[in-house]
Structures are given as C-alpha cells and as structure tokens.
Amino acid sequence: MEREACPSDAGERTREAMAGLRARVRDFSDFFPFGLAPLLILLVALVATAWLLFHPVSSKKADLRFWTFADVHARAYQNAAPAFEKKHGVDVDVQLVHGVAVTSRLRAAFWADLDVPDLVEVEISSAGTFFRGPVEDFGFTDWTPWLKQTGLYDRIVKTRFAPYTSHGRIFGLPHDVHPVMLAYRRDLFEKLGIDPAKLTTWDAFIREGRRVTVPQKRYMIQLSDTSGWSMEPFLFQRDGGYFDADGTLTMDSPTALATLKWYVPLVAGPQRIGNDIGGRDIFTRAVEKGYFLSFICPDWRSKVAETHVASMHGKMALMPLPAFEPGGRRTSTWGGTMLGITRKCANRELAYGLARHLYLNPEDLAERFRDLNILPPLKDAWKLPAFNEPRAYWSAQRIGKLYAELADDVPPQYTSPFILLAKNKMSEVVSACAIYYNAHGDDGFDAYARARLKDAADYVRTQMRRNPF
Amino acid sequence: MLGSRKLFRLQHKYAPYLFVAPFAVVFLVFGLYPLAKSLVLSFYTTSGPRSRVFVGLGNFAFLFSDPDFLKAVWNTTVFALFSVFLQLPLSLGLALLLNRRRLWGRNFFRLVFFSPRLVGMVFVAVLFVVIFQPQFGLLNRVLHAIAGLDLDTKWLGNRTLVMPALVLTSLWMYVGFNMIYFLAALQGVDKELYDAAEVDGANAFQKFRHVTLPGIKPVAVFVIVLSTIGSFQLFELPFLMLGNSGGPENAGLTIVMYLYQNGFETGDLGYASAIGWTLALGVLVISLIQMRITGAWKRGD
Secondary structure, three states, rough: OOOOHHHHHHHHHHHHHHHHHHHHHHHHHOOOOOOHHHHHHHHHHHHHHHHHOOOOOOOOOOOOEEEOOOOHHHHHHHHHHHHHHHOOOEEEEEOOOOOEEEEHHHHHHHHHHHOOOOOEEHHHHHHHOOOOOOOOOOEEEOOHHHHHHHOHHHHHHHHHHHEEEOOEEEEEOOOOEEEEEEEEHHHHHHHHOOHHHHHOHHHHHHHHHHHOOOOOOOOOOEEEOOOOOOOOOHHHHHOOOOOOOEEEEEEEOOOHHHHHHHHHHOOOOOOEEEEOOOHHHHHHHHHOOOOEEEEEEHHHHHHHHHHOOHHHHOEEEEEOEEEEEOOOOOOEOOOOEEEEEEEOOOOHHHHHHHHHHHHHOOOHHHHHHHHOOOOOOOOHHHHOOOHHEEEEEEEOEEEHHHHHHHHHOOOOOOOOOHHHHHHHHHHHHHHHHHHHHHHOOOOOOHHHHOOOOOHHHHHHHHHHHHHHO | OHHHHHHHHHHHHHHHHHHHHHHHHHHHHHHHHHHHHHHHHHOEEEEEEOEEEOOOOHHHHHHHHHHHHHHHHHHHHHHHHHHHHHHHHHHHHHHHHOOOOOOHHHHHHHHHHHHHHOOOOHHHHHHHHHOOOOHHHHHHHHHHHOOOOOOOOOOOOOOHHHHHHHEEEEHHHHHHHHHHHHHHHHHHEEEHHHHHHHHOOOOHHHHHHHHHHHHHHHHHHHHHHHHHHHHHHOOHHHHHHHHHOHHHHOOOHHHHHHHHHHHHHOOHHHHHHHHHHHHHHHHHHHHHHHHHHHHOOOOOO
C-alpha cells in the first residue's frame, strides 16, 4: 500500500522543482541573455516563417479574371459565366470591385504590374484617364483589328467607340448605348394639364415648366445648379462636348457657351424650372412627392427608377427629349461602360471569346435587357422580342423599342486623359454662373459666363501643355 | 565550434540589431524608400512610374501659380484655423466642465462626448451627408422650423456653406476626442496650487489663467500641434462627403485631395509628389513656429 503524500513533502518537492527551473533558466540566460519575451518573439517569428515556407499561398488562379464595378453587371456575368466555363473547360472569376476603387486599383495594378485582371469594365468618365502617356504604355490592348476582322465593328453603334478611342485605336468594347429620354410623372402631367406630345422643343418644355413650377415645392425637372453632369446631355445633344475627335479641348466652344447660357437660367434666377437635392433615397422621395415632375433618363436610369421609386409603378412614362429646334435631335447620352482586355492577359483569344459570350450574344443580351433595361450596342439584338415588350411600370410603354429608335442618333462623346479635369472645371463654371445669375440675372451674364468658361478651358489647356507625352 | 563565451559576445553585439531588423526593413522599404523615391519623382512629369520626363523645379514652380492648389491651401488653412481656434477651446471648455467633481453624470457625459470618435470617419461622413440633405435633411428641417431657413439650402452644394459643414462635422467628431487629452492634463494639475491661489484671493479666471493653463501647457501644445498636422492632412471627410471633385467650385478641396487627384486620377505622380513634399515642409514650418510661439522648447517645459 502506497503511503499518502504528506503536504509538507509536496511543498518541498515543488520548491525543489522551482529552484531547478530557476537554475536552468539562469543557465539558459547565459546562452540567451535578452530575456524570455524576446525569446518568445524570436520563436514565434521562426515558427511563422517555417509555416509560410511549408504552406505557400496557392498560386492557382482562374484562367480569366474579370473585374466589374456594377453589382448588376457582376450578377449577370456570374450567371452567364458557367456556360462559357463548361464550353471551354476553363475557370472564370468575375469579381465585383467598388466603382471608386476599380479605377485606382486598376491604375495601381498597371503601374506595379501586379494583380492585373485579364478583363475589366471601366466607367466612361474614367476611361480617358487610362489613355495617358505613350500609347505603347497603355494598360489595354487594341480591339480594332479583332473588331474589323470579325465584322463586329459594323454591327455596333459607331458613336459608342468614341469614348474609348485614343490615337485612332479602340481600347474598349462598348457595353451600352445609353440613349437619353425624359422620364415624367404621367399622373401629375395629366393633373397639371401638360401634354407631353406637345413638348417637342425645349422652348415648349420651358414654357410649361415655368407655368407649373412652384419654388421649394415642385420643379418641372431635376437639374443641378452645382454640377456639370446634368448639363452634359444638353451639350452632347447639340453636338458639343469637352473634346473633339482629335483630342482638342472644345469645352469653351460657341456651342458650349450657348448651352451654358441656356442651361443656367433653368436652374437659377426667379424663373428657374429645375433643381437637384441629392441622389438615392432623396431622389426617391422627391419623385414620389412630386417635387420633380420629370428627370433626364438614360436607359440605365429607367431601371434605377423601377427599383428605387417602385411605388410609382404605372404612374411614370418616357418621352424623347425635346429638341433644340423643330425637327432636331430628340436624344442625347449619359454614362457608359467599356470592356478592356489588359496587356497582361495571357490568353487573349480566350478573353475575346468571353467578351463575345458576355457582350455580343443577342439572346443573352435580350435576357439581360429584361433585367437591366440597358440597350446593348449590338444592333442585331434590338429585333428580339425582349426589346418590344410593354413595361407596366412605364405605363405599358415598349421602352426597349423607344430607346432603340433613338440609339442611332446618340451623339459621340470624345475623350482625353484630361476628361475628368475638364468635367470638374465645367462643374465649377456651372456653379459659379448659377450664383452669378441668382444675384444679377441677365445683367452682365453673357460676359461673365464667357469669361468663366474661358478661364476654365485655359486652365485645362495649361495642364495639357504640361503633359509631355 | 564557437566557445560559449565567444558566442555570448557575438550575441550581445548583434542580437539587438536582429530584433530591430524587422522594423528597420519595413521602414526602409515602405517608409524611407517611398519618401526618397517621391522626392526624386517630384522633379519629373510622369505618367505612372515608367514614363517620365525631367522637369527640374518645374512642378514646384507651377504649384505656386496653380489656382487649384492655392485654393486647396486656402481651404485647408481655414479648416486648420477653425480646428485650433474653435475646436480646441471647445474641447478645453468641455474638459473643464466635465472635470468638476460635483457634476451629475460626469462619466456618462465623458463617454457620450468621446463616443463619436469610436464610430469611425466613414460612418460620421455618411451620417452628416444625410443630416445636411436639402428638403428632407434633419438640419434643414430643424432650422426651417425654428428660423424659417430655406428647406432647399444645400450645405454640401453651396460654396459658402461647404466649409462650415465640414467644420461642424469635424467638431462633432473631434471635440470629445481632444477633450480627453485636456481632461487627463487637468487631472494632473497639482491641487495644492489651487488652494494656494485661493488663499492669495485669486478669482476663478485668475486661477485658470495662472494655475490651470501653465499646468496643462505641455499637453495643450501637443494637442495644438497634432490638430494642426491632422487638419493639414484632411482627406477622408471631404472626400466622402463631397466626392473626389472637392465640392462646388472646389470649396471643399484640400491639399491631400488635390494630391490624390493628380496622383491617382490624372496619373502624374511627379506633380503629386511635389504637392506632398510642399505639404510636408509647410506643416513642419508651421509646427516649428507653433512650438516656438507656445514656448514648448523653454527649459523646464
């Protein structure tokens, strides 16, 4: 029978063990004199290094990596990709990257030559900024030979190549046409006695607008007095723009000045008919409450309205933009997206195949139109039934047909590496002119608008001259 | 084989370097090298890191005639002035108030005033964008009800209101944060000095002027310098509230936003580097002047 351990024996043994441990630590501290904490840090570092050495991050990547900034695009492509993967036996990774991040991340990827996707969608405003520097340094490949060789060049709306063309080469496949119409509250138009069929010119529209606008309560149209974005469609409608096809700055052309002088009194002064108070939820509430009777509505925005102002189901309708002169152009354009294949893409033929699958397959495009309302630039697709279906939200109008009928008349938007700068400067001009017009009205407005526009354009030209590339 | 004494000597000599090495390597690669590289780049016009043309001091020369840069400097300076002359006195006032022993709910209010700092800049920016909205925003609704303010007032869309809106937002975020520094400093002031001042017949203002202020001076200088540097580095708040354009007529454009525009939107890293170095030198000079004025280098401080 074992003797039970007496408490005093146990205490003795513990003391001995501790003394032994202390002696061992003392011996070890002769060998490693920096203390226990540095030793632990060193051990952790060694273990972590060993772990990383034996467990490297998997270098397996998809055969094609595709970045897009629009969640609706990402969803559509993620649904469409499996068929392509199955057909070609490859792996396609469609990644959603936030709209602001995609340009800076892509730029950084190009600069560092790291983590560059094979295909990427770029928003129209930023596209031009990627065309800076020597053309051989651009991060994108030239689509022109492939488009010409496949005959697709002639099947796509020509003007949509303009924003993605530089040095005579096409660096982006257009995703859309984005013809612009005018969306309006049909119920309120009827109540206020506005006949949209008679609003064929802007003069007629403005006349009616002045009749029904009630400051701070109701405006004929959503237009901004602080930003150039809502003036752009009118500028393009009149064949104006920021740059011409050669990349020469035209933001202070007579057309631009005339548009500015026409636009500012719509958003400033006692006879204003337009206002803008913000996007998203505010826009929703403003439309619902009848604060805005109408708004500029490219095809993509018709889906925004359906989604975010769903309560207006059946109360909304679309009409072509009024023209600047009788019989003139009844549309414009706003927004856009290009698809670029990067130079780093190892399998360009596969990338072209994916582009064809996602962008140029009429049946898929028709299905996508039902989801997104975005008119594709491939004209063949417009004949399909999806583009001729009545939409209950839009008072049973056949919106696909309406947009398609305007598509060939969509004006071009030429670009430059300085496009964002030009747009920012135009916004400054609009804002300054609106303030001036609020304070002084027509008195001296012509000279002021002219001078501000010229100053803004001169600044852009100065920056362009500083660019040696 | 090395003897244990020799090994000990070697360790004793080189081990500190080994432990400093991770920081040193990271600092050299991600700190010093980019700094040196950006200094070199500031003498070039670039299109990304590969295409560049030497322009000497051209970027710096253009900088001082560039109206957008000058506007950004003006905006940032105004914001910094508000930070130092409005935000910090408010923080100090709040700290004095919440340092009172007899104040009911003192700890609760300390937490309440500090809490905006806990939620982060993005949250604050989004929150205030909603508050500042025309027509339906909280601020306009309140001001309309009590003062008849136009419901369509565009705080973030009017060049004269943008800066007040940014200052107001930063006040909400930073007043409580800086209050904590002052509160800590106030609690370190020797209570016997107050007793002595009271015996000498000093009134409340005199005690504040001659006891409190000298007592919290080191912390106050620290907070002033830090607030100034932080203000000159202002980026996230206007970027999130106004977008990358800088608001109407660039009324909210700051120096770092302008740097970002040039570097990451236009792709001219050379000009962006010149802006960065000018900002760094400017902030250094301002900080030195502040420390000189406040007597931070005086013996005993």
